[in-house]
Amino acid sequence: MSLQELLLLRHEWALIASxxxxxxxxxxxxxxxxxxxxxxxxxxFAIVTxxxxxxxxxxSTFGGMYVTDPLRILMKNILNIxxxxxxxxxxxxxxxxxxxxxxxxxxxxxxxxxIGVNFMISAGHFLMFYLGLELLTIPIAAAASYxxxxxxxxxxxxxxxxxxxxxxxxxxxxxxLLYGSTGSMYFSEMEFSTNSLxxxxxxxxxxxxxxxxxxxxxxxxxxxxxxxxPTNVTSYLxxxxxxxAVFVLVLLLVNLFDPLRQVWQQVIYGTAIFxxxxxxxxxxxxxxxxxxxxxxxxxxxxxxxxxxxxxxxxGMASVIYFVLVYVFSNxxxxxxxxxxxxxxxxxxxxxxxxxxxxxxxxxxxxxxALFSLAGIPPLAGFFGxxxxxxxxxxxxxxxxxxxxxxxxxxxxxxxxxxVKAMFINKSEFPVPYFQSDYPxxxxxxxxxxxxxxxxxxxxxxxxxxxxxxxxx
Amino acid sequence: xxxxxxxxYTIATIMIVFSLLAVTSRKILxxxxxxxxxxxxxxxxxxxxxxxxxxxxxxxxxxGGIVVLIIFSILLTSHIEEKMQKPDSWKIxxxxxxxxxxxxxxxxxxxxxxxxxQPSTGVEATMTTIGEKLLGYREGGYVLPxxxxxxxLLAAMIGAIVVAKRNKPEGNG
Numbered sequence: 001m002s003l004q005e006l007l008l009l010r011h012e013w014a015l016i017a018s019x020x021x022x023x024x025x026x027x028x029x030x031x032x033x034x035x036x037x038x039x040x041x042x043x044x045f046a047i048v049t050x051x052x053x054x055x056x057x058x059x060s061t062f063g064g065m066y067v068t069d070p071l072r073i074l075m076k077n078i079l080n081i082x083x084x085x086x087x088x089x090x091x092x093x094x095x096x097x098x099x100x101x102x103x104x105x106x107x108x109x110x111x112x113x114x115i116g117v118n119f120m121i122s123a124g125h126f127l128m129f130y131l132g133l134e135l136l137t138i139p140i141a142a143a144a145s146y147x148x149x150x151x152x153x154x155x156x157x158x159x160x161x162x163x164x165x166x167x168x169x170x171x172x173x174x175x176x177l178l179y180g181s182t183g184s185m186y187f188s189e190m191e192f193s194t195n196s197l198x199x200x201x202x203x204x205x206x207x208x209x210x211x212x213x214x215x216x217x218x219x220x221x222x223x224x225x226x227x228x229x230p231t232n233v234t235s236y237l238x239x240x241x242x243x244x245a246v247f248v249l250v251l252l253l254v255n256l257f258d259p260l261r262q263v264w265q266q267v268i269y270g271t272a273i274f275x276x277x278x279x280x281x282x283x284x285x286x287x288x289x290x291x292x293x294x295x296x297x298x299x300x301x302x303x304x305x306x307x308x309x310x311x312x313x314x315g316m317a318s319v320i321y322f323v324l325v326y327v328f329s330n331x332x333x334x335x336x337x338x339x340x341x342x343x344x345x346x347x348x349x350x351x352x353x354x355x356x357x358x359x360x361x362x363x364x365x366x367x368x369a370l371f372s373l374a375g376i377p378p379l380a381g382f383f384g385x386x387x388x389x390x391x392x393x394x395x396x397x398x399x400x401x402x403x404x405x406x407x408x409x410x411x412x413x414x415x416x417x418x419v420k421a422m423f424i425n426k427s428e429f430p431v432p433y434f435q436s437d438y439p440x441x442x443x444x445x446x447x448x449x450x451x452x453x454x455x456x457x458x459x460x461x462x463x464x465x466x467x468x469x470x471x472x
Numbered sequence: 473x474x475x476x477x478x479x480x481y482t483i484a485t486i487m488i489v490f491s492l493l494a495v496t497s498r499k500i501l502x503x504x505x506x507x508x509x510x511x512x513x514x515x516x517x518x519x520x521x522x523x524x525x526x527x528x529x530x531x532x533x534x535x536g537g538i539v540v541l542i543i544f545s546i547l548l549t550s551h552i553e554e555k556m557q558k559p560d561s562w563k564i565x566x567x568x569x570x571x572x573x574x575x576x577x578x579x580x581x582x583x584x585x586x587x588x589x590q591p592s593t594g595v596e597a598t599m600t601t602i603g604e605k606l607l608g609y610r611e612g613g614y615v616l617p618x619x620x621x622x623x624x625l626l627a628a629m630i631g632a633i634v635v636a637k638r639n640k641p642e643g644n645g
């Protein structure tokens with residue numbers, strides 16, 4: 001095993017090194033200065049993110065257990081950026097009194113989870129895939145129960161760990177059926193023919209992954225866990241955890257499960273319709289913004305499935321592009337929710353009444369984020385949905401396309417509800433004016449710039465499409 | 473029916489019965505003990521097919537380690553006398569229909585599948601081969617998952633500390 005082969009795992013090495021460095025650094029901070037780890041973790045992670053963009057060798061190592069190519073590196077970089085944004089937004093929350101003795105642990109848990117994400121995306125063997133998935137989930141379950149003095153937070157932690165254990169069991173059963181019929185766990189060696197055992201195995205596998213993406217009917221945990229977890233963890237769950245699972249789903253469906261295309265197209269056809277519709281209908285009724293964003297993210301997952309169904313390079317590229325846009329839009333929306341929760345302690349929709357009068361910049365950021373999620377031109381979200389719909393039309397699913405467009409219209413209604421609350425509704429006691437800390441502002445402006453730029457800068461999509469074509 | 477078939481079906485019956493008891497028992501400590509027998513049965517199956525290493529691991533890790541851990545945590549956190557609430561009868565009926573339906577479907581598919589017989593590789597599962605596989609980095613080697621598990625365990629430990637850690641009294645707002 002040469003050094004060059006080991007360097008293929010650069011993303012993972014960088015993350016593991018940052019965990020170790022943080023552990024050692026924490027020991028050297030005195031009791032009063034534990035909050036130093038907020039800045040050091042953010043800086044470390046920024047370095048890790050930058051390292052990811054350096055040109056890298058591609059190939060596979062460890063006998064095919066670990067695979068890396070430009071597309072996977074792009075996925076990791078997208079997710080790294082979103083984790084960095086989450087970190088930048090977390091400072092204010094970690095400095096609160098209840099968290100003073102567990103600041104570093106938050107970063108350690110998050111980075112461990114990102115290591116899982118990276119290994120999962122690069123897996124070339126189902127064991128690595130499964131381990132990555134577990135490493136992604138288990139630390140987050142601990143992070144979900146971070147707010148020790150809130151019973152809802154404990155509830156979120158226990159619900160997350162139980163549902164993830166349950167979904168892992170289903171997934172593993174599916175994998176064991178697939179192993180039984182193909183005789184291997186290496187992606188390169190598994191040969192699929194549409195026999196009923198493999199179809200059953202695939203359905204179990206899809207259900208297990210469906211829990212992570214919170215596809216209907218596997219979405220029941222989502223709203224409760226999103227509501228109970230600290231908002232920073234919620235934004236991680238809705239962006240990074242979901243994004244990683246989507247990426248892996250796309251990679252595996254198009255490459256590994258290609259012979260089962262007939263099967264998974266039907267499965268996705270049904271679940272996509274249910275996911276979009278149920279997510280949207282429930283989102284309309286929500287007053288708590290965290291629950292609201294939870295159902296909105298379920299609906300978005302339905303849209304993401306649309307791109308997967310074609311199984312073409314265009315579909316793949318549109319999914320990755322959509323996730324990239326979704327990352328920025330959702331993180332901006334959560335950033336505003338976090339900032340307001342930290343300063344005023346309010347997370348209900350009616351608390352946002354009259355926000356524009358007191359906090360115009362935050363309201364603008366929230367408006368752009370929601371418009372982007374709804375897909376209003378000229379924001380990036382519009383192009384994301386546009387490419388997705390193009391991919392669906394290209395594969396000839398016109399009924400599905402019609403339902404998707406109807407759902408996009410419904411979603412516009414509830415996204416506008418919040419905008420209306422901020423800009424039109426009057427309130428006697430609006431959230432008073434406040435300024436959030438620098439990192440939060442940097443993160444929010446970064447997200448807003450992303451929402452504005454990605455749509456107009458067409459090379460982004462072209463680049464992703466090129467990588468997808470190369471990977472097929 | 474040969475002796476091994478009789479032994480297999482006996483073990484299988486024991487496993488199924490105890491698994492059912494483990495999930496239906498309303499006293500949590502009993503459920504844990506039933507689980508112990510189900511796991512022991514799995515080890516017995518491994519012994520039957522000559523996977524001695526796997527059988528030993530199953531006994532040491534699952535029966536010896538995990539069940540003891542479960543019992544400890546039950547004793548530390550809850551009252552043993554406490555009985556679980558009886559679920560509504562419609563829930564019982566619905567879940568048993570679903571469970572039976574799922575089991576039937578899986579059994580039907582699995583028993584009707586023609587498994588291609590794999591030629592024996594002639595490799596004995598001795599400790600040496602297992603060790604070489606576990607630390608091998610070429611095809612068929614498992615050193616990468618082995619190391620990833622160590623990261624997973626580190627993360628799980630940090631997570632457990634976070635969940636259990638209390639603020640000092642003065643910070644306890």
